Amino acid sequence: MTAHQNCSTCGDVSRRGFLKLSGTGVALGFMGASMHQLMFMKSALGVQPENAFYDAFLSIFFNGGPSQTDTWDPKPGTRSSYPNFQTINLGVNDRYGQPVRIGGQFANGSAIFPQLGNLVMNDPAVKLGLVRAFWHGSNNHQTGQNYMNGWWRSQALVMQYPSMASAMAYYFQGHGLGIPSVVINGANGDRVNNAGESRCPTALQVNANAGNNPVIQALRRPANVDQARYDRRKALLDRLNQRFLESRPDMMVRAMEKATEDAYDVTSTGQAASAFDLTGKTILPPGGNNAVAMRMTLAQELITAGIPYVALGIGGNDSHANNVNAISTNWGVSINQGLTAMAQNLKATGKRVLVAMYGDFGRTPATVNSGARDGRDHWGGGFSVALLSINQPKFRMTAIGDTGPEGLQQWNTGAQDPIAPADMGAFFYRSLGLQIGQAGGKFDLPLTSRPAPPVDRVNNSQLLMDTFGLV
Amino acid sequence: MRQVSKTTSWLVGRAAVVIGVAALAAGCGGSGGGGGGGSASVAPGVTGVGQGQLVALEIAPPGDVVVDDGLGSAFQVIVDGHYRDGSQLDLTRAVELRVSDESVAKIGGDGLITPIAPGTTELTVSTRAVTGETLTVTKRITVVPAGAAPNFASGGELRIYPQFRTLGEVDAAAGRDQLQQIVIVGTDAGGRMWDLTRSVGAQVLDRNRAPSMAGQLSPTGLFRGVMDGQEVLVLARLNAAGLTAGAQFRLGGGAGLPPSALFTGGALAGSSNAIDRALLAVLQGQFAEPSALSSDAEFLRRLYSDALGRVPTAQEAEAFDANQAADKRDAEIDRVVATPAFAAHWANQIGEWLRIPRANAGAAAFDQWVAQQIQAGQGLGQIVAALAAGTAPVSATFDGVHPRASDKVDVLVMAATGMTSDCAVCHDHPLTGPNDQPRWLQSERYPLDAFFAANAAEATPLDRNNNRIGQPFQPGWVAFAGGTPVTSTLATPMAQRRAEFAQLLTNAGQFDRGMAHRIFATVMQPLLDPNQFLRRNLDAVAVPGLLEVLAARFRAANTDLRAYVGEVFKSKAYQLSSIGTSTGNDPLLARHVLRRHHSEVMESLVESVTGQAIVNGDLTFFRQTFGYPLTRQAIQERSDAVNMSQALVLMNSPVVQNKISANGARVATLAGQVTSNAITREAAVTQLFRAALSREPSTDELGFALQTIQQAPTVRAGLEDVAAAVMSTIEAVAH
Structure with missing residues (x-):
């Protein structure tokens, strides 16, 4: 059982908000059938985002917890940074009037962000935003992953709230290819919205690395079943369902009907299956059979095809040792090269895409360089979330949050503009046009047997919306 | 049966009625105070009412009228005429209505009393019968200064007058429809009557509880029947207080139409099952008829999925279908819950509740042990007690998964009682209110940890920064029953402390309630969140009383899972069909609500x-x-x-x-x-x-x-x- 640390139990909950939801939950039959009824009716209908700033969202989860000091929040000249660590000045100021810098290269020449830095400095359609005093207070992998997937800091209730992928699966039904949300698993990324923990029961989970992927197979008609035969099956299914639909008023019935129709449509058009098939498509750098590159390429293809939410994982970030190597590989190659190329490709589609990069937590500002160990340890007290905005002219390239010159050496004290999971999640949802939790908003709904976290989404996210110009 | 006499009136208690010499026909009792008789008093085939001689008048509702002089305040009364043929007719707009002192109150021709100033006056209703006699009835009206609003939060009753009434023949071609003034009266917790005719929502429904086209109800409570030969239910709800009242009107005689009751109870009627009786009482109060019983196929699939975690095979379904025994459902339930497969399926569920990770090396043995206990007839109280005490053969697994004192407390409290104690690890629970018991203050929580504390630190509260603060708590049961003496101290050997906790927990009423509901919620639908037994949630349960019944039946079964869940399976409530036309009564468990199979x-x-x-x-x-x-x-x-x-x-x-x-x-x-x-x-x-x-x-x-x-x-x-x-x-x- 995971440790209970630093009062992560109740999280950043407002009493009024929680009581309101509790009351609502009771009236709806919290976890009960009547709540299902309301939820499934709404989920069956899907919702229409309002005032969306982006058409799609890509979550890149750095499994293990990447260092912020070597990437988005360098502290050159301090004991937090490596000697002769070079940074890139992006030419813009942060919220406090100081230049925004990102990691450039290590003393040994290993590159971190030169290509990405060049892109965001010179291409107005691609901009970088940094949240540098993000915190949730947990140094536990599973806890951190739960917080950073559900955007809610509450250990006791961690299984109660759905992951963002699940939320997207509900809210974006009917959009794009008919597949609203995809989580790309992999050997290193399977903690992202891990379906095994059933916090992501509703998003399509696919492993780009595995042959005969059962998820992709399920997007196609069964073998030896042509469209005519598939249509006959569907016709019989519709007739058999008719009596049930006429005699049962349950929302579950409506939801299953909708799910069946969507599945039939997705299968019959074949577009979804094509989007998932990487055969003949150019793999992003570093190319070849690189697992991360394949996952990122798949994410690019799915977003291009119209899927509004995609999540993927990049592992190998738990750098208690070999920190430089981890940064150089994951950030210096996958992001610096792969994401840079992806951003240019997505820019060409014209779609407005928001990419978010983060891990379970950050890593200690101070390095551990004794002996052969080159590492940083877990750090949930002040780390970074990076945003890459594509094709959104309103987005302001800047940074918010300051953990001080040494990178916040004490837990949860001294940071300027600390941002908690609920703030970030609210920002993401609002960027996509989902006014969750807003007074009078349509989307203040529970999901499945798990409700949306009872937080005042608007107030928690406004600082971020204002900072990054999304008004 | 009321005696009726002409011309004489006197007060009976505080009610003023007229009684005449001729006895009313049978049916003058009934449950409607102002409208007794109903359809039973009308001979079949009679197409009109109000035939023959008017013999008496009656004002409804019974009792004195007390109305305050606030702005907009009023009180509706209706005047019923009783006829020699036993019928009643609304004569509110056809009789003379007078108040003795119009400086106190006035009355309109529609029977609406309007207060003027505090004081007392008398309402006199009179009319001349066909015999030439004058029939009179009186009622005292008291106007009081406007004061507190009606208090229905603490209880009360809602009634419609008249409750049963057969109206005259409706002949649309001839432009003849039938009118009936109603009055909706709420009697609050203090016993005072309030006229709610114009303030509560009321609907006109048909037998299937769907909106009826046969009649209309105006905002002033005037019912108009427009379709002959129909029956309607007028249903009024005071939603804020959860009170419901009904009245049944029959429009015209309508040859061949059988009388119907306002509420039959359907499949639940006559059941001796405690769950059914509890549910029936709630449904009756809401005039919500339950659905019919499920078909054999629906029942069998539901039973097998809940008991065994699988669908019946084709052969099992065919055999059950062919079985003509009257008690075949109960027999099948008995057979199924006695199988090892039942024990295994529920052992898996219990492993979920106790959060034994599947990846744990001891998980399979844990499940197996739980299944063996169930199969051997050990109650859940004994199973949980053994785990809490650390005396189970699989205690190493349980303790290994929940190594710290706080881990054990959290998982046991959650699984067994439905309460979330976790919050109080770092601070007093921020969400409980003064009526919650416990409130999950740290001072309530840490005495529980003390039963499992390996050292004083584990019994010492943490602050939000994970620092131990203050002094360690001694073992105590203040969270659940503050007055319960506890023998253990921190110095008591751990085994002894745990044994005491185990006894306290499994004998607590919260254990019965939490476990009984968790099991019930698994096979039916939750009455509330099984993991959030907050006072607020408990008070909002739509089926009051059922939770207590479940707890009592669980304890009566000695917490034996098979016996208890078997009783749930055998209830008609469990066997109700999922067929329905609306979801409105689903919170009342009026039908089986569907979810996706596990x-x-x-x-x-x-x-x-x-x-x-x-x-x-x-x-x-x-x-x-x-x-x-x-x-x-x-x-x-x-x-x-x-x-x-x-x-x-x-x-x-x-x-x-x-x-x-x-x-x-x-x-x-x-x-x-x-x-x-x-x-x-x-x-x-x-x-x-x-x-x-x-x-x-x-x-x-x-x-x-x-x-x-x-x-x-x-x-x-x-x-x-x-x-x-x-x-x-x-x-x-x-x-």
Whole structure:
């Protein structure tokens, strides 16, 4: 059982908000059938985002917890940074009037962000935003992953709230290819919205690395079943369902009907299956059979095809040792090269895409360089979330949050503009046009047997919306 | 039965009525204070009312009228005429209405009393009968200064006057419809009557509780019947107080129309099952008729999925269908809960509640031990007590998964009582209110930790920064029953402390309530969140009293899972059909509410239809898709959400489809039998329906299926199509 640390139990909950939801939950039959009824009716209908700033969202989860000091929040000249660590000045100021810098290269020449830095400095359609005093207070992998997937800091209730992928699966039904949300698993990324923990029961989970992927197979008609035969099956299914639909008023019935129709449509058009098939498509750098590159390429293809939410994982970030190597590989190659190329490709589609990069937590500002160990340890007290905005002219390239010159050496004290999971999640949802939790908003709904976290989404996210110009 | 006399009036108690010399016809009692008699007093075939001699007048509601002089305040009364033929007629607008002192109150021709100033006056109603006699009735009216609003929060009653009434013949062609003034009266907790006619919501419904076109109700409470030969229910609700009242009107005699009661209780009526009785009382108060009993097929599938975690096989379904014994459902329940499969299925559930991770090396043995205890008739109280005390053979696993004192307290409290103690690890629970017991203050929580504390630190509260603060707590039961003496101290040997905790927990009323409800919620629908037993949530349970009944039955069964859940299964409430026209009464458990089958039931569905089990990697994928709790690391890991992935898997995935089309699978076997004329196509389709839906196809369904086979290139392909379709139906997926 995971440790209970630093009062992560109740999280950043407002009493009024929680009581309101509790009351609502009771009236709806919290976890009960009547709540299902309301939820499934709404989920069956899907919702229409309002005032969306982006058409799609890509979550890149750095499994293990990447260092912020070597990437988005360098502290050159301090004991937090490596000697002769070079940074890139992006030419813009942060919220406090100081230049925004990102990691450039290590003393040994290993590159971190030169290509990405060049892109965001010179291409107005691609901009970088940094949240540098993000915190949730947990140094536990599973806890951190739960917080950073559900955007809610509450250990006791961690299984109660759905992951963002699940939320997207509900809210974006009917959009794009008919597949609203995809989580790309992999050997290193399977903690992202891990379906095994059933916090992501509703998003399509696919492993780009595995042959005969059962998820992709399920997007196609069964073998030896042509469209005519598939249509006959569907016709019989519709007739058999008719009596049930006429005699049962349950929302579950409506939801299953909708799910069946969507599945039939997705299968019959074949577009979804094509989007998932990487055969003949150019793999992003570093190319070849690189697992991360394949996952990122798949994410690019799915977003291009119209899927509004995609999540993927990049592992190998738990750098208690070999920190430089981890940064150089994951950030210096996958992001610096792969994401840079992806951003240019997505820019060409014209779609407005928001990419978010983060891990379970950050890593200690101070390095551990004794002996052969080159590492940083877990750090949930002040780390970074990076945003890459594509094709959104309103987005302001800047940074918010300051953990001080040494990178916040004490837990949860001294940071300027600390941002908690609920703030970030609210920002993401609002960027996509989902006014969750807003007074009078349509989307203040529970999901499945798990409700949306009872937080005042608007107030928690406004600082971020204002900072990054999304008004 | 009331005696009736002409011309004489006197007060009976504080009510003023007129009684005449002629006795009213039978039916003058009844439950309607102002409208007794109802349809029973009208001879069949009589098409009109108010026939013959008017013999008496009566003012409803009974009792003095007390009305305050606030702005907009008023009180509606109605005047009933009683006739020699036993009928009653609304004469409110046809009689003379006078108040003795109009400086106190006035009355309109519609019977609406308007207060003027505090004081007392007398209302006199009079009319001349056909015999020339003057019939008179009086009522005292008291106007009081405007004061407190009616208090229904602490209790009360809502009634409609008249409650039963047969109105005259409606003849639309002749422009003759029937009018009836009603008055909706709320009697609050203090015993005072309030006229709510113009302030509560009221509907005119037909027998099926759907809006009726046969009558209309004005905002002033004037009912107008417009369709002859119909019955309507006027239903009024005071939602804020959860009070409901009903009145039944019959429009015209209508030859051949049988009288109906406002509430029959349907399938629950007459049941001796405690759960049924509790539910029936609530439904009766809400005039909400329960659905009919489920069909045998629906019952069997539901029972097997809840008891065994699988669908019935085609053979089991056929055998049950063929069984004509009157008690076959109870017999099947008894048989099923006695099986090892029942114990194994529920042991898995209990492992989920106690958060024993599947990946743990001892998880399988843990489940096996729990199953053995269930099979041996050990109660859940004994099972939980052994784990809490650390004396179970699998205690090493339990303790290893929950190593710290706080871990043990959290998992046991949550699973057993439905309460969340976790918050109080770092601070007083921020969300409980003054009526919560416990409030989960740290001072309530840490005495529980002290029973398991390996050292003083573990019994010392943490602050929000994970620092121990203050002094360690001694073991105590203040959280649940503050006055309960505890013998243990921190110096007491751990085993002894744990044993004491185990006894306290499993003998607590919260244990009975939490466990009973958790089990009930698993097989029916939750009355509230099984993990959030806050006072606020408890008070909002739509079926008051049922939670206490469940707890009592659980304790009466000595916490024996088989006995208790068997009683739930045997209740008519559990066996209600899911058929319905609206979800409005679902919180009252008036019908069985559907959810998606759990993952293991879906697995069995595939195996039942195809004859082949899902195994290995395919099984993991399937379980991920259908929300199986693969890790058991949280009590709410299991999901019964519906989504497109599930439809895709059923309709397309090789995990399922390959089993439909495999050589040697059920479909191939059936196809071979059809081709060789061993069985007919109809029989093959029937077998697929039994395997998937536990029933035979209807004539239409059989026709559709045969048509599908006909359109296929081969019989086998056609049967594969039928199997694929039947397995993907909503009925197959729905619990």
